Amino acid sequence: MKTSKKELIIIxxxxxxxxxxxxxLVFFGNPANMGFCIACxxxxxxxxxxxxxxxxxxxxxxxxxxxxxxSFLLSLVRKEFAPKGGSATITRFILGFFVMVGCxxxxxxxxxxxxxxxxxDLNALIGLLGFSCGIGVGVFFLKKGFSLKRSYRQxxxxxxxxxxxxxxLLVLLVTAPAFIIFSEKGPGSMHAPIILSLCAGLLVGxxxxxxxxxxxxxxxxxxxxxxxKLILGFGAIFVAALIGNLITGKFNLGLxxxxxxxxHFDILWNFLGMxxxxxxxxxxxxxxxxQLILAGEGNSDSAVTVLGLAVGAAFCHNFGIAATxxxxxxxxxxxxxxxxxxxxxxxxxxxxxxxxxxxxxxFQVFKRKSEQ
Numbered sequence: 001m002k003t004s005k006k007e008l009i010i011i012x013x014x015x016x017x018x019x020x021x022x023x024x025l026v027f028f029g030n031p032a033n034m035g036f037c038i039a040c041x042x043x044x045x046x047x048x049x050x051x052x053x054x055x056x057x058x059x060x061x062x063x064x065x066x067x068x069x070x071s072f073l074l075s076l077v078r079k080e081f082a083p084k085g086g087s088a089t090i091t092r093f094i095l096g097f098f099v100m101v102g103c104x105x106x107x108x109x110x111x112x113x114x115x116x117x118x119x120x121d122l123n124a125l126i127g128l129l130g131f132s133c134g135i136g137v138g139v140f141f142l143k144k145g146f147s148l149k150r151s152y153r154q155x156x157x158x159x160x161x162x163x164x165x166x167x168x169l170l171v172l173l174v175t176a177p178a179f180i181i182f183s184e185k186g187p188g189s190m191h192a193p194i195i196l197s198l199c200a201g202l203l204v205g206x207x208x209x210x211x212x213x214x215x216x217x218x219x220x221x222x223x224x225x226x227x228x229k230l231i232l233g234f235g236a237i238f239v240a241a242l243i244g245n246l247i248t249g250k251f252n253l254g255l256x257x258x259x260x261x262x263x264h265f266d267i268l269w270n271f272l273g274m275x276x277x278x279x280x281x282x283x284x285x286x287x288x289x290x291q292l293i294l295a296g297e298g299n300s301d302s303a304v305t306v307l308g309l310a311v312g313a314a315f316c317h318n319f320g321i322a323a324t325x326x327x328x329x330x331x332x333x334x335x336x337x338x339x340x341x342x343x344x345x346x347x348x349x350x351x352x353x354x355x356x357x358x359x360x361x362x363f364q365v366f367k368r369k370s371e372q
Contacts, residue, residue: 003227008229010211011232014207014208014236015236015237015240018233018236018240019237019238019239022115022241023244023245023250025063025197026248029191029192031187034187036063036111036204037112038064038112039100039109039313040112040262041061041064042061042100043322044187045061045064045169046310046313047059047183047314048181048188050180051310052317054322055185055186056183056189057186057188058181059183059189060173060180062198063204064166064201065167065170065201066203067289067293067296068165069166069167069201070201070203070208070209070296071297072166074210075209075296075298082153083155083156084152084153084299085299086151086152086154087151088149089301091357092284092305096284096309098280098350099276099277099309100308100316101312101316101321101343102280104316104317105276105343105347106127106270107322109288110131110288113215114237116263118241118244119241119245120251120252120254121254122253122254123258126274127273129274130272130273130278131219131278132278133271134275134278134280135223136223138278138279141283141359141362142220145362147361151299154300159299162295162296162303162306208290209297212230212290213233213234213293214230214290215231216286217285217286218231219278259326263326264323264324264325264326266338269344269347273323275351276350279351279358280354284305291305320340321342321346323337323339325337
């Protein structure tokens with residue numbers, strides 16, 4: 001179905017607003033180039049709950065809460081809240097787990113990749129190339145018939161599970177009981193005011209629910225159907241964020257001079273990390289942002305994927321898989337950061353596992369004779 005001019009205008013406007021919001025969140029306290037990062041914010045949140053012990057990335061991010069609730073509320077208004085699920089549950093969890101591995105080896109989700117690029121970080125360009133290649137491999141399997149099978153209608157209780165979790169997280173964030181851990185230094189200690197972050201999440205969550213905004217879907221649809229709608233939305237985010245970064249003096253063009261912005265300079269593993277992300281997300285049917293939005297709409301398959309992302313984040317920081325960001329000490333000593341041997345092995349294992357999942361669900365390797 002051909003995209004109307006009205007739809008293109010709407011997603012462009014939403015993209016511009018999202019880019020402005022992302023730059024504003026950095027201006028008001030979020031880490032550099034991290035107005036929004038679904039992977040980083042899920043990582044911080046599970047850290048705040050004590051599920052990993054990396055002391056510099058522990059904080060319950062209001063943006064994640066807002067994205068889920070924004071999608072939930074607008075889907076109710078638009079009568080699009082539809083509890084459903086039951087499609088390859090464990091497979092989706094595993095894919096979500098390895099997508100997070102790829103994100104934390106690169107140090108960002110597809111959303112943050114665009115924001116990093118808009119601030120001049122050319123490592124994000126390497127990531128974009130890997131991400132696009134991963135999507136291309138996934139599209140190959142889609143063309144061959146890959147499917148995780150259909151989902152089914154479920155009780156409302158299943159559909160509201162993720163919004164309820166979001167509300168519980170908000171209560172924990174505001175009340176800050178003793179078992180909640182907030183970073184005192186590092187990226188986890190850097191955040192915009194709670195109410196501003198929550199409102200930003202609500203607004204972007206609503207816009208993403210309305211427009212179906214998805215970076216993976218944008219590149220996938222461009223390859224499969226020459227459809228430009230979704231990719232136009234992220235193009236608008238990039239342009240708005242680029243202008244915002246130039247205005248606020250946050251633009252720093254380069255490949256090996258990105259210190260203090262949670263990035264590393266290992267070209268190969270930036271590429272392979274995002275290759276894994278693109279590959280896994282195509283099979284899942286959407287990027288981490290899209291999974292959060294669908295979970296807010298009542299899709300328990302996406303909720304399971306989000307849980308896979310969360311467990312993956314905890315695993316990455318508990319077992320030294322996540323990359324180390326480049327930094328510079330007070331006396332000028334440079335640490336270029338990079339990926340540990342454990343992280344490299346995890347990415348390779350992830351690529352193998354995702355390929356096995358793709359082959360099994362494309363060519364029906366274990367299809368029962370009764371179904372043939």
